[in-house]
Amino acid sequence: MARDTMRLSPTLDVEHHHVRFLGNLVLNLWDCGGQDAFYESYFDSQRDLIFRSVEVLIYVFDVESADTEKDMSHFMGVLEAIDQYSPDAKLFVLIHKMDLVAEEDRESVFLDRQKMILGLATSRFNFAVTFFKTSIWDETLYKAWSGIVYQLVPNVKALEEQLNSLCEICGANEMVLFERATFLVIAHATHAAHSDVHRFEKISNIIKQFKLSCGKTQAQFHGMEVGNSAFTAYIDLFTSNTYIMVILSDSRIHTTTTQINVKAARAAFEAFVP
């Protein structure tokens, strides 16, 4: 819940979290406290501990920060340490709390910030950095996480190809794979244009909300079918660690046919996303 974050206290030093993703992919999340004093020890006594074998660095900038210069110098320090210990790490930067910027200025503020950070970083290092503008108050944070996780899914390209051909075979408008525990999108095949770029995040939120209400009755959500005269959406457990969503608008296609096709594809997909 976004509003509960007001009660968070500053992270002291480093907190460790584990998130199991796609069954056997365990993400060890290290939440590093952002107060100045901690940086000193990250760069010094804890340097080796923190920066060795980092797979992914997610660096969060506060867009409203009063001291961008200090933020930048911290970031450069981090890049230097990553360059030294984990040069193959994937780097992501979140320009965060974008809700505090007026909506019409968000894109330009974001681009400015990105340019500034990239300018400094590329003058000294040779990293590819992916930027996201985020806020806990809308879908952007979810989008960023999906984007980050997407780069961590093994064989994601092959997975997408498979999904595309399944979508083709079923005559579906769209097929989306969601990770089972987090409901983050890990792959999608879109064969009919859709104007809402945030639709997957919205679907994910709708389902997560409903899962909560199922939880109250000690039952778990398994799957559903929803439709009106214009479409049928069908969401179901797919492989051991994913849900699949299928969107159909061609009323000649019967959903049972689709379900049979999807079921038949299950085993093949299990090899890509267990």
Added chain:
Amino acid sequence: MISSVPQLTDLTKPRILLMGPRRSGKTSILRVVFQKMPPHETLFLESTHAVDIRLANNNPFLQFQIWDFPGDFFFNRVSRNGGEGGGGGRELGGSMTQEGEGEGPKGRELLDEVGVFGAPAALVFVLDAQDEPYHEALTRLVDLVARGQSVNPSLHVVVFIHKVDGDLFLSDEHKVDCQRDVQHRIAQELRDASLEHVEVSCFLTSIYDHSIFEAFSKIVQRLTHQLPVMENLLNYLISACKMEKSFLFDVVSRLYLATDSNPVDMQTYEMCVDMIDVVVDVSCIYGVKYDAKGEAEGPVYDSDSSSTIHLSNGMVLYLREVDE
């Protein structure tokens, strides 16, 4: 579904009279249940200055007037002739406009007991549970009951023990205690006023959860003549289809108009309401229809809307549109 000009016949429809002390939450209930206002936005509502009459006609089975009274409403004892209370109602619906709160019967001075209670009606007395002591409010309730009974002996009286949320009402036990206390005191006050024959039902409500919808559903059902028929049909449905429970919903307001005679459990009702949310929300993303100019057209909840949800315990929720 919604006629733009209120017809004269609308004014003969049963009334739901929302009364009670100032700031007890009457207008909030109206906004949350019928106009989809998010509960926290009610913090900014202004006090009601004159009786505000709205018409609910979401579907053929949901047809009534809702009268939202100011907290300090006084009956007029002098002018009886102007007592026709239904001066002009406004539609409830997605696109309600704010045309000034004072419309409806022109000013409170036109309303006497006959004008208010002299037609099929339910008096919903909203009591702020967080505003103890309740003494003054309950005196007011009994006064209203007395006035109502004198002109309409079949007046249906309901008390909402409202705002049972937040730090003061964390546990169910707490709520039940409060309900017992209020019920006891109402019975006593009614006895003192020789009105013990009047049946008063109490509901624990809050706009921050489903309780207000559940309570309002019950009131709407009391005002529906077709209720026994619908209940029979639903009983037949569940026995023929081997279902556990069925509800007939008004999709727009999320109120249920009827259910079979198996007991209602709150969680099942909530899950059904949440299911309607899912169906409407998903349809807003993938089920929008476009006309030739590429503009969105028609409601996303339509005559072909349906849904099935499967749960791990073998439970299946099934929703479909039924015609009149």
